[in-house]
Each structure stands twice: as structure tokens, then as C-alpha cells.
Amino acid sequence: MVDLLQLVFAGLSQGAVYALIAIGFVAVFTVSGVINLAQGEFAALAGLVAISAAGSGLPLPAAAVVAVASVAVVAVLMERLAIAPVKRMTTLVSLILTLGVSTGLKALMLLVYGPNAEGLTPITPGGVTVGGVSIRYQELWILAVAGLVALAVYWFYERTLAGKALRACAEQPVAARLVGISLGRASLTAFLIAGCVGAVAGVLASPVYFTSWESGLTLGLKGFVAATLGGLVSVRGAVLGGLLLGVLENLTAGYVSTGLRDAVAFLLLIIVLVARPSGVFGRHAEARV
Structure with a gap:
């Protein structure tokens, strides 16, 4: 039982990181219909920037702020330079464009930061044991911050006029334009939110899972699967999908084989796309994936 609880808690912590990445996918897709394959690179870049800033002498909170701000600027530039100029954006075009940006960011990170994986200093070092389950304080920080960010994004999109206006741009673009909403x-704004959320995920995950120029690929793929479980339109579904994926991965690694950990995500993706394209936790019956 202790082993099971240990795996479940570790899975929840890891799943919270996936959930934040997934929220970034949802934030962009619900507004512009773009599937942003560079979302994982936002997290990796934030982790590397925070490590570099902390290594230069900045306090950890200041390094985290610098990392989030830097990635937010990158996300805005990506939208302005690669997404906005395209007049007829389709899913295929968005995949090609964002894959190109993702590849460019990976090459830039490799050039600037090198090939070695590094880890940021934990917010609170050490951990505690509860009922035989070892819990690192950083994992508690991941769960707490991820929960607050998820609630903030959900509240913005579901409860505020500005958030509903953003969603209207994807659901009814013509009507949104007629009432004065700038697409x-x-x-x-959607890319700015996605950049900030992805950056937070990267900074939180770095002390536990380490960061390298290529870590964004795995994070992006896992985040995409989590977002797909929510149909790519639901923040709540993205969070639940991320937590479910994290727990299933750790249970598979603990009871079956560590080599099958990554296969869980892609198996889930295939099952969802075949059996329920609208997502397991999606809000609408209409297929959006």
C-alpha cells in the first residue's frame, strides 16, 4: 500500500506539470484554433533561463520572474511573426508553423546552453515522510502553484467578460468581429497566457525533473495528450487529463516496466482519438481534435 501511495503521489506531482503544459495548449486552441507544438519548448526555455539567471547570482524568485517574462516575450514574438501574418490558418498550417518554431527554439537552446541537463535549486529543499510516503517539498510546491494557476486561468476564461470574448473568437469569429472583438x-493574449503558463511549468519542474534543450519535446507531447483528453477546449479537462496521465505513467513504471512509461501517453492518445475524439473530459460533443 505504501508503494502504491508513493507512486500515486509522484504521479500527481508529475501530472501537475503536464496539466500546466496542457493548459497552454487549451489557451491557444480555444482562441485561435492553433495547435502550438512549441508549448513544451516554452517550459524548457524557462527552466534554462531560470538556471542561468540563478547561476549569475539572482535570487531564486527573481530568476523565476526573469524566466517567465523572457518566455512571455518569446511567445508574443512567435504569435506576431509566425502566426498573425497567416491569413488562412488551418490545423495543418498551424502544425507546420509551430513545429518550425519548436525546432528553432531547440536549436537556439542547444547553442546557448549546451547539451547537458541541469536542475534549478528547489524552492524549499528537503522533504517529509507521511505514513511511509516520502514527499519532497518541491513536489508540494508544484501541486500548489499548478492548482492556483489552473484556477486563475479557468476563472479568466469561464467567469470574466474578457475571457469569454477570447473564446468567442474561435467559436464564432464572424460574430466576435461584428461586436468589436479584435481577433x-x-x-x-492567448499566446501570452500560454507562454506564461508553460514557463511556470518549466520553472517548477526543473528542480525535480531537470531541464535540457530537448526536454521540451517530452513535456510538449505529454501536455498535448493531457489536453486531448479534455478535447483541447477545457481547462478543467486538461488538468484532469494531466493528473491522470502522470499517475498512469508512474503506476506503469512501478508495476510493469519503466520502459513502458512513455508508451502510456501515446496509447491514451490513440484510444481517445479513436473512441472519443471530443475528449474524455471534454465539455462538448463536437469533435475538436
């Missing part, structure tokens, strides 16, 4: 500004 360009809405897309820019």
Missing part, C-alpha cells in the same frame, strides 16, 4: 489581439 488579432485575442490571439496575442
Whole structure:
């Protein structure tokens, strides 16, 4: 029982990181219909920037702020330079464009930060044992911050006029334009939110899972699977999908084989796309994936 609880808690912590990445996918897709394959690179870049900033002498909170701000700027530039100029954006075009940006960011990170994986200093070092389950304080920080960020994004999209206006741009773009909603500004805001959320995920995950120029690929794929479980339109579904994926991965690694850990995500993706394209936790019956 202790082993089971240990695996479940570790899975929840890891799943919270996936959930934040998934929220970034949802934030962009619900507004512009773009599937942003560079979302994982936002997290990796934030982790590397925070490590570099902390290594230069900045306090950890200041390094985290610098990392989030830097990635937010990258996300905004990506939207303005790669997404906004395209007049007829389709899913295929968005995949090609964002894959190109993802590849460019990976090459830039490799050039600037090198090939070695590094880890940021934990917010609170050490841990505690509860009922035989070993819990690192950093994992508690991941769960707490991820929960607060998820609630903030959910509240913005579901409860505020500005958030509903952003969603209207994807659901009824013509009507949104007629009532004075700027589609360009809405897309820019969505990418800004996605960049900030992805950066937070990267900074939180770095002390536990380490960061390298290629870690964004895995994070992005896992985040995409989690977002797909929510149909790519539900923040709540993205969070539940991320937590479920994290727990299933750790249970598979603990009771079956560590080599099958990554296969869980892709097996889930295939099952969802075949059996329920609208997502397991999706809000609408209409297929959006």
C-alpha cells in the first residue's frame, strides 16, 4: 500500500506539470484554433533561463520572474511573426508553423546552453515522510502553484467578460468581429497566457525533473495528450487529463516496466482519438481534435 501511495503521489506531482503544459495548449486552441507544438519548448526555455539567471547570482524568485517574462516575450514574438501574418490558418498550417518554431527554439537552446541537463535549486529543499510516503517539498510546491494557476486561468476564461470574448473568437469569429472583438489581439493574449503558463511549468519542474534543450519535446507531447483528453477546449479537462496521465505513467513504471512509461501517453492518445475524439473530459460533443 505504501508503494502504491508513493507512486500515486509522484504521479500527481508529475501530472501537475503536464496539466500546466496542457493548459497552454487549451489557451491557444480555444482562441485561435492553433495547435502550438512549441508549448513544451516554452517550459524548457524557462527552466534554462531560470538556471542561468540563478547561476549569475539572482535570487531564486527573481530568476523565476526573469524566466517567465523572457518566455512571455518569446511567445508574443512567435504569435506576431509566425502566426498573425497567416491569413488562412488551418490545423495543418498551424502544425507546420509551430513545429518550425519548436525546432528553432531547440536549436537556439542547444547553442546557448549546451547539451547537458541541469536542475534549478528547489524552492524549499528537503522533504517529509507521511505514513511511509516520502514527499519532497518541491513536489508540494508544484501541486500548489499548478492548482492556483489552473484556477486563475479557468476563472479568466469561464467567469470574466474578457475571457469569454477570447473564446468567442474561435467559436464564432464572424460574430466576435461584428461586436468589436479584435481577433488579432485575442490571439496575442492567448499566446501570452500560454507562454506564461508553460514557463511556470518549466520553472517548477526543473528542480525535480531537470531541464535540457530537448526536454521540451517530452513535456510538449505529454501536455498535448493531457489536453486531448479534455478535447483541447477545457481547462478543467486538461488538468484532469494531466493528473491522470502522470499517475498512469508512474503506476506503469512501478508495476510493469519503466520502459513502458512513455508508451502510456501515446496509447491514451490513440484510444481517445479513436473512441472519443471530443475528449474524455471534454465539455462538448463536437469533435475538436
